Amino acid sequence: MGGGMDLRRRWRDRVRGDFDAGFGMVEMLFAMVVFSIIATAVAYGIQSATNSTRLDRNRIQAANLAARELEIVRQEFNDKNIDGPALIGDAGVVTNPHPLASQVAGNPLTIDGLPFTVTRSATWMPSGVGSSACDGGSAVTYPVLAVNVKVSWPRMGSTKPVENNTILTPRKAQVNGTDGYAAVKIVGADGQARSGVPVTVSDGAMSATATTADDGCAVVQFSGLPAAPSSFTATVSVGGWVSNTFNATATGSLSLEQGKMKSTSIAYDQAGALQAQLTTAGGFALPSQTVPITIYSTDIVGGTKAFPGAGPSTTIGSLWPAPAGYVSWPGACRMSDPSSAGTSRQPATVVAPGGTGTISHYLTPVEATVVNSSLLPVQNATIRGYATSTSGCTTDATLTLGVTDSSGRLKTSLPAGTWELRADGLTSSSAWPQLSVNATSPQQVTTLSVTP
Template sequence: MNARTTIRTIRQRLQRGAAGDTGMTLIEVLVAMMVFAIIAMAVAYSLTLTLVMTRDSRAREVAANLAAQQIDVVRSLQNVFSVNNGSTTQTVDGITYTVTQTTDWVSNTGTVATCGSTGSLLQNKLVNVSVKWSGMDVATPAVQANTLLAPSGPLNDQSSGTILVRVSGSTNISQPSIAVAAGPDSSVPGNTATAVNPAPTATDSDGCSYILKVVPGSYKITIGTSGDGMINEKQQTTPSKTVPIAAGNSVLQSFTYDKAGSITSTFASNSGTSGILFPSNMYASFVSTGGDPYSAPVTVASKKATTSLFPFPSGYQVFAGTYVAGTPGTAPTCLSVDPGAWTTPNASGHVGARGNFSATKPGGPAGTASVPMGVFTVKAPTTGRFLTAISATAGATVGDPGCATPMAYTFTTKTTGADMNLALPYGSWTLYWATTSTTTPPLSQTIAVSTLNLPSGSALTGTTVFTLDARAP
């Protein structure tokens, strides 16, 4: 091989090696793309953060202007009582701003309260304005502005008193536009109170009404109007309270008042017997976890009756009979009607239990309750008579928890000689007959238990007393 051939061979090999190094490997491409992506993400994040901060800064500036504008509005108002809680929305450049205003009275003792407080006099009104906007970061605080308003004239003096009224609903939400009436309580001996002039205004959006500069004495405060569909926690439609007021002092009187709810109860729900007769003076009892037990008359038609009630969030347990006598708030006087009071096990080892809670909603659809009762048959009674059941005392071993205030239930359907199916609340009873519809028939006109077909588990005490047992299997 000559030198020329050798040189050509070497050149060819070098050219082939150089040709193999003209491109990039796959790894080199991936590394380059990753470096580019990191740089691009950093740049994109920086741009996005800048845009967000710019948008947030501009939104905060607009919010600050809206807050200051609202503060100027409340400062311009002549009547400090017209400045109340509220919320409005406003859209600026496609962003929705929510302006929320909250107010509280600051008393001469430094106490801060929505309607004021007992024992302290109204002095200034604290107004807080808070502004939020759509799309704001959850960690971003709202824009706040505050001011203190002073009434144009004195609200109190040393020779008169101030009555503050606050009305809230079942969930403690303020109740606006509730009528408020006030006047001297005539039931208080030696009362020095005089007619209130001007008359109190309805509650504002904070649920407050203010009765200023009244002559010292005892005043009867009444809220609501008949037929407004409202009710308080004691099941009263136009509740009243007596407020004594001294010179130079103030008293806050709070009411709980809301749209009435209702429960439709199905009575004798445990019986499939047809043609059941219910007492014409039937009562039902309603027990909640938030208020006092309540017994009310019910008119049962096709086994159902609907009762208007205060809408406690927990609802009510319902059972037939008069659990409490008199006004709401009194202690139970007839435990027999309460299935949960039958705590002594019967021969089968069973005890009584109340039904489930039935929900009530303010002004909403009626809740439903199933109410078991004692259902029995009077076999072929003499025609032309009225039947009345009166609470009786059971034998010591029966397990009836007792009824301290006896009940008397009358059936106004006259007997025709055919069997009659009757329903009564749980407890012990004596059945009477009379030729007139009455709850106090002569005691000699009793009906023997031998003429009755009683439900399983019923107990007998003598020849006239029978017990309708709540301890069902």
């Protein structure tokens, strides 16, 4: 009997001991991991819901601002006290034109501490067909104005701006028979439209300015045109931009008529640059006189153009970013053109808008020695190269190569072509030597014999 009690007591103590042992380390770590996963998921869900709510609120505010801008534009467009269609159409692209209460025009519209940017563009459309005014439409007896409003805000991420569009049609009383329209399209080197470019159209007496829209087109309206066609000039000038004739200002001509829309296109783009580097063989020097650089492209008016050199490295700026790129060579003389000197031109170097292309040119090394009739070296003699064909030459018709050393020798180099070498101020005892070289020619060695 006593043994049975002892057995039960021992069993009860063992069971109680197992329950009192608590969680082990493994169980505790597992519980913490599960709790962390659940807490992270809950926090992510809360954050996602918060972000979604914030994004929805921002989009609603942006949509209200876009609708507000269009409503203000409609009121201005139909205001009988002002020429609304002309004012809105000529303004082109504007940013934050109508501030909220106690805010400043041009600055972002701030709501609950968040700044919104409202961008409005207006473009005259021919006869309301919806095509670009610059690409068609000649009889504009009743034009319409396409208005686009975009609203954006900071930290949008992948969210697109809120965008609203409308078409505004002037009252018949606003479109009289003496009105005319000028449509100017700005086209870049790649053939694509350039937006945001201010264009001024003027005949000297009347002038109007508009900014190109997304289609590269700017349209201005003129009232009170004479019965006969009138000549107007469209002008565009933007810092760092250039025409395909290398001019910072580009122009186009129009002949405006009553009740008509006339268009013109201007090639204009952000300028690029080309860096031409001159090299020669080791131990030889470049000519002491800078060598001009000639460029060629099928995309530029005139084909070729020579620029002054600037030593071992010449940077030619304000270049039209021709998609075909630029072929270049040292020297302005036509005889220096590789195709005239018996070799091929180097491949074209593409210059991107706002970018700089680099190309290297090799000048043929020349060792020239000046001696007198006693075959003694003539020191400090200035040697010049004279182009045997001066067609196209600028400063390089005569090229100063350098001065001889104590041994009467000058180690210099020449661009392609045929050159007659002469010692300045000295008389040759025979004919001055002539050298015909190109970019693949080996080192040239010659002697200039002079009389005392």
